[in-house]
Amino acid sequence: MIEASFMSYISLSILLFSIGIIGLISRKNIFIIYMSIELMLNAINLMLVTLSKYFSSMDGQIIAMMVMAIAASEAAVFLSLIVAMFRLKHSLNIDDYNALKQKGTL
Amino acid sequence: MNSHFLAWIVLIPLISSLFLGLMHLYSIKIRKIPDFVFTTLALFAPMASFVLGVLFCIGLYEGASEYIYEPYTWLKVNGYIISMGFLGDRLSIFMTIFVTFIGSMIHIYASGYMKGDGGYGKFFSYFNLFMASMLLLVLANSPLIMFIGWEGVGLCSYLLISFYFTDPLNVVAGNKAFIVNRIGDFGFIIGLVTMFFYVGKLGFDYYALEEYVSLVPIPVLTFIGVALFVGAMGKSAQIPLYVWLPDAMAGPTPVSALIHAATMVTAGVYMVARFHFLYDLIPDVGVFIAYIGAFSALFAAIIAMRQTDIKKILAYSTISQLGYMFIAVGLGGYSTGLFHVFTHAFFKALLFMGAGAVIIALHHEQNIFKMGGLRKKIPLVYITMLTATLAISGIPPFSGFFSKDEILLKAYLHQEYLIYIIGLFTATLTAYYMFRLFFVTFEGKNYSDKKVGELSWSMKAPLVILAFGATFAGFVGLPEVFGAHNLIDSWLEAWSGPALHVEHVQEISLMLISVVAGLIGIGIAYVKFYKYDFSKEIKISGVVYNKFYIDEAYDYVFVKGLQKLSVFISVVVDDGIIDKIVMSISSGFINLGRRVGRMQSANTRAYAFFMLVGISSFSLYLILKLG
Amino acid sequence: MINVIFLILSLFALMGAIGMIMFSNTMHSALSFIVTVMALAGLYALLNASFLFMVQIIIYAGAIITLMLFIIMFLNIREEHAPKEPNKYINMLVVAIVLTPIDYLLFEAFLRMPHIGDFTTKIKNFGDIKMLGDKLFRGWLLPFETISILLLVALIGSIVLARKRERK
Secondary structure, eight states: OOOOOHHHHHHHHHHHHHHHHHHHHHOOBHHHHHHHHHHHHHHHHHHHHHHHHHTTOTHHHHHHHHHHHHHHHHHHHHHHHHHHHHHHHSOOBGGGOOTTSOOSOO | OOTTHHHHHHHHHHHHHHHHHHHHHHHHHTOOOOHHHHHHHHHHHHHHHHHHHHHHHHHHHTTOOOEEEEEEEEEEETTEEEEEEEEEOHHHHHHHHHHHHHHHHHHHHHHHHTTTOTTHHHHHHHHHHHHHHHHHHHHBSSHHHHHHHHHHHHHHHHHHHTSSTTSHHHHHHHHHHHHHHHHHHHHHHHHHHHHHHHHGGGOOSHHHHHHHGGGSOHHHHHHHHHHHHHHHHHHTTOTTSTTHHHHGGGSOHHHHHIIIIISGGGHHHHHHHHTHHHHHHOHHHHHHHHHHHHHHHHHHHHHHTTOOBHHHHHHHHHHHHHHHHHHHHHTTOHHHHHHHHHHHHHHHHHHHHHHHHHHHHTTSOOBGGGOOOOTTTSHHHHHHHHHHHHHHHTOTTSHHHHHHHHHHHHHHHTTOHHHHHHHHHHHHHHHHHHHHHHHHHHOOBSOOOOOOOOOOHHHHHHHHHHHHHHHHGGGGGOOGGGTOOOHHHHHTGGGSOSOOOOOHHHHHHHHHHHHHHHHHHHHHHHHHHTTOBTTSOOOOOSTTTTGGGHHHHHIIIIIIHHHHHHHHIIIIIIIIIIHHHHHHHHHHHHHHHHHHHTTOOSOHHHHHHHHHHHHHHHHHHHHHHHO | OHHHHHHHHHHHHHHHHHHHHHOSSHHHHHHHHHHHHHHHHHHHHHTTOHHHHHHIIIIIIIIIHHHHHHHHHHTTOOGGGSOOOTTHHHHHHHHHHHHHHHHHHHHHHHHTSOOOSOSOOOSTTTTOHHHHHHHHHHHSHHHHHHHHHHHHHHHHHHHHHHSOOOOO
16 A cells, blocks of 8 residues: 655656656657646646645645646647647648758758 | 257257148149248258257356256156156267258258259158157157157158159168168167166166166176167168168168268167167177177278269268277277267268269269269369368368277277277278279269259258368367367267377377378279279179179078078968868868757757756766765 | 545546557547546645645636647647657657656655655645635735736737738
8 A cells, every 4th residue: 555645746746747758759749749748737736736735835836826827828829839830831740840950061 | 058948959850840741742732832931941940950959069068967858758657657858968969969960951952952853842851850850869868769769760761762662673772771770670679678677667767777777787788788789780780780771872862961871870879879888887799899890891891992883882981981980989989989970970971962963963873984074064062072082081181080090099099909900901991992983983084075964052052061061070079199179078078988098109100000091092092093094894793893792692591581481381381280270170160060060950859858868867967976 | 545546546647648648649648638637636635725626627627628629629630630650659768768867866856855744734724715815915926916917928929829820
């Protein structure tokens, strides 16, 4: 039986964060990349709430709320960006968006 | 006499020079200004300075020890204070008077010589600028201020040698003079800096230096003395830096008379006399200077014997006479050297002006073997030239005799017999080549008949005045053996060196020897050239005519050598080594950039991965470090 | 009791997250992510954060994910739009290996944190909405107002970005 202790919450948070990073780097689908970022934010929120309880301080929860607000605004911007990008190239592949790549050689 | 006027001696020619320059520009660009305006302004400046000089001279005579005027502090850096200062003591006022007097004469002469020239205003602007620089050199109260004048006269010399700059030969001559002088000036600067380094903190005017120069260790002092003398070698055209002076004759003849005979070239002698407190401490350097002077005198005299260009002969004789002056100052007889400077200025200026008159009369012919028989055509020039030639040949009672004889006496009494013999021999040679010039120019037979141009009074008057000067200038330094009072020695008492006892009989016999030496030279010249046959085809060649190939040797060693070195450095060192290193570094960076640039793939995921790898390796480091 | 609930919820959260990054169909991934979000909401409740529990459900599950599903459908994304990712598992493995030191470091850091007692709060009504509001409007007023401005900016920005541009 695993104790529902402080460390188990933290471990869960770290694991979720790592899964978020794995998704971010190894997938090419823009939507999945976006969701990976959201997942990482959630993992951090979980950590903040855990620490809030650990230190008996409300500050952690408030920061978590702020993070949610930022995540919401990010969602708005990111999704409108995806719409604009999809209109431009009709592709969800992140590797297709390389307009800043250097063309030719020196 | 208010010492403020010391500055005006320098300022009047300077301001006049500026005005003349601006007026000349106005004249050639907008509206013609008549020549007499230029003449008036140009002649006013040296004469005003001369009057001021005489007033100061009277002041000194009446008992003032010296005049010092320091208008403002020029530099003040970290305890080193250089003030713009003027010093009017017996030496500098003496120089001022004769420079301004000769300058005035030559200005008058030049107003006739340059008549109708397109650059009339420009010429006098440079001339006045030269006067200002020379007077600043003479009246400066510290070596640094002197150096301003020193460079200023060099600049004016350059400007005036290449005055007719449309002829490339003149430009080359000007460049040569400037560059050779630069070598000398470099030595002068090194000497000044070394001196400044040792005693500059204690004040850098002549009085402070005189007081503290003994604090400098003797080897360093020797170095300073030699370095300063290198500057004098350049300016006063001594071996080995004499080569510019003959070429400097490319300039107009008044320039040769004023700058390259009477005044500027004596700056080196003046400088040595000015630093007499320094050279008194290092007599070995003095002897070295005397030997350089003696060999310069001999060498130049030998070359002069085979030259055909009237101005070149005079140029070599200038080098030769400057050598005499350096013999005197090197042996500690500064007043004797300055006496020769004084008399030489008269007769050499006169010689040049006479030569200029001949050249003008013959419409710019300078080869003496194309002259001949001018005695009847320009008798005034004949008489004045004869005076000057006798003076330079050391025939009493003309001025050159007294000063030259005193120098030989000094050498004899210092037991430098080699110098004495060289001096005596050179005196013979001098008499020979001067009378060769004189006879070929004015006598001879079977010369082609030439039309002679008219000479203006402004050219004749200075000739006459200076002829009197050349005749009688020697009497101010009449030796005591004639029962007279040596005015030069008593005026420049601080510079006259140790008094050497000499028997009257001995002195008189030495005088007779040198007179005989001069007469021998004249005799040989008379035999060879008095009835010179101009119809003979002459062909002069040989080592001496070609000036011992010194110019060619310098050209080969320094100019060509430098050229080769430059080519070597540019091709081998620069292209082969430095450029290769630089280019390989830059191409290395380009290649590196190309490789690193591939990382900039615009692939966002790759960037994220790089970041992750970075953080990960840092974490790994922390884990290993902290355990 | 709580332990069991925690175990179940964390299992759901992990499964949802792993599913989210594994599925190749975008729609499936989004649905899988909802599971994670809901499980996290439950975990907030376990951690005495009742307000955050509600906010998580309303904002994440109710707004963000729904909006995303809406966009997916709006853009009419089908299977062929999704990029081909033949070696995504190998990529995941590599990233996982690289991540190991970071995770280990984080874990170690929390393990070594100063211990301040057991994991139960003594404060009565800890985490209820009254306390949160009190703290928010007394201690965090300026960040709160800043966040509102940020939301406004995001609103305007998203409109500008998604607007159809007129071709010149």
